Amino acid sequence: MKQIIRQVGIVLKTVDYKEQAVIATILTKEGKNNYIIKGAKKLSGGTRLLASPLTKIEFNSTSHDGLNTLTEGSIIDNYLPIKQNMNKLLVMYQVLEKILTFSDQVTNNLLFFEFVQDIFNLLSKDFDEDAILAIFDTKLTFLLGINPELKICPVCGREAKSGVF
Secondary structure (H helix, E strand, C coil), X not given: CXXXXXXXXXXXXXXEECCCEEEEEEEECCEEEEEEECCCCCCCCCCCHHHCCCEEEEEEEEEECCEEEEEEEEEEECCHHHHCCHHHHHHHHHHHHHHHHHHXXXXXXXXXXXXXXXXXXXXXXXXXXXXXXXXHHHHHHHHCCCCCCCCECCCXXXXXXXXXX
């Protein structure tokens, strides 16, 4: 018997699969996974809007023999302010590329998912896009395990009296 799992995720990208389906890469609290969305290329399909990149969705999925299938869902946020602003969209594509490249190396998937949601929400509002990108890059390095050590000397290992790099 197939187990139905209810999740919230952000569609990062889609790739055509067979005649009427797509394979969607979706970031969830458990990490980045691929899901087959049947009927996503039909104009009258109920799953068509769920397969739109840069969309936050709540969905049901099943897994059979390691193959995840998205069965139904609803849109939570389609991030229209980002999609309608060219500068925000350019920053978003940079963020998406980094998410797709580095999400497998992140150690805390829940924190990473919440962080990505926060970045998307900031981009949806009237904040400076370059500042948001700088925040994303800085926090991503921390989530990847690259952070400064201020309490001990990285060369000899003794406790540092003052916080210097």
